[in-house]
Amino acid sequence: MINRELIRIKIVQLTYAYYQNGNKNIDSAEKELLFCLSKAYDLYNYLLELIVAITHEERHRVEIATQKANREGLEAPSQKFAFNKFAVQLEENKMLNTFLEEQKLSWDNDVEFIRKMCTQIESSSIYQEYMESSDDSYEADREVWRKLYKQLIQENSDIDALLEEKSLYWNDDKEVVDTFVLKTIKRFDAANKSEQELLPEYRDEEDREFARKLFRATILNADTYQRYMSETSHNWDFSRLAYMDVVIMQIAIAEMLTFPNIPISVTINEYVNLAKLYSTPKSGGYINGMLDAIARYLVETGKLLKALPEPKQRRSTNRVQRNSESNQTNDELQ
Secondary structure, three states: OOOHHHHHHHHHHHHHHHHHOOOOOHHHHHHHHHHHHHHHHHHHHHHHHHHHHHHHHHHHHHHHHHHHHHHHOOOOOOOOOOOOHHHHHHHOOHHHHHHHHHHOOOOOOOHHHHHHHHHHHHHOHHHHHHHHOOOOOHHHHHHHHHHHHHHHHOOOHHHHHHHHHHOHHHOOOHHHHHHHHHHHHHHOOHHHHHHOOOOOOOOOHHHHHHHHHHHHHHHHOHHHHHHHHHHOOOOOOHHHOOHHHHHHHHHHHHHHHHOOOOOHHHHHHHHHHHHHHHOOOOHHHHHHHHHHHHHHHHHHOOOOOOOOOOOOOOOOHHHHHHHHHHHHHHHHHO
16 A cells, blocks of 8 residues: 555655754654554555545444334334445455554544544535445445545545544545555455455565665765755756655655666655645746756766656746646646
8 A cells, every 4th residue: 555656655754853853863763654554544544444434434324313213103213224235345344444454543532523524424415426326236335435535535634633633644645545445445345354455564575675774875965965966956956856856856856866777767756746745836848958968968978877858848947846847737737
């Protein structure tokens, strides 16, 4: 589940913190990096458990409504959503239950929040259409939860605030983790029952090693990488560069030089996007041009043995901002 996008984000954050906090112990910083990444996997399981917690509250509501209907001689309420086939399968999932028990993760202390979520769900058109539909297939049950998650959980400021209270490590993780929860919902198969596999913490050991090697290369070779920046910044105002931009480019250079199988264009695009997210509005265009120049310098001097991306057209400095907007559009389309 912890992919390279998330790893790069965490390394940007931890590298910046490494230089800011004054306690420059790389072994401790590396442990902090791996711990931060493990907390993202905690969040993945915790958000899956949110579906189960909502299901439990829905059953409680149905039970109360059924008792009232029996007393008043009315028709009992539908149990369709309370015993949604996908939610039941998730509730019984062995991987999820084992992880939650080991990590002591639960929504039990957030009853009011769960009740509010149930009310929002019951008021939604997705829920209403599902309850009115005659389709009682597993696929329909799984799809309603995919839609509910996407509409009411993925973009929910109340959940964001609650998660921030529970762990500072989750502040920037939810947007990425949400995509993996949705992917997991789509992958569920009724035939797998409680043995359905969730996403592993890492796809393979190579990704964990990618995190460790990239972080160490960034820190240990900082002076060398910053010299490369200075030597190739003749047409750029390097002295006015935001400190976060320096950090981002330092990591990008580390990736170019440390991982021969990652194309230069992929590395540049990844860190341009991170600059847009974490630095100034102009940083994306600036870093795009700088990293392209640095990559060409490294290849031409024999320090980097990779194919260069297509050369960029020469542009005057007063056109940088306008072209950076075009670059941003192109980056987002790739």
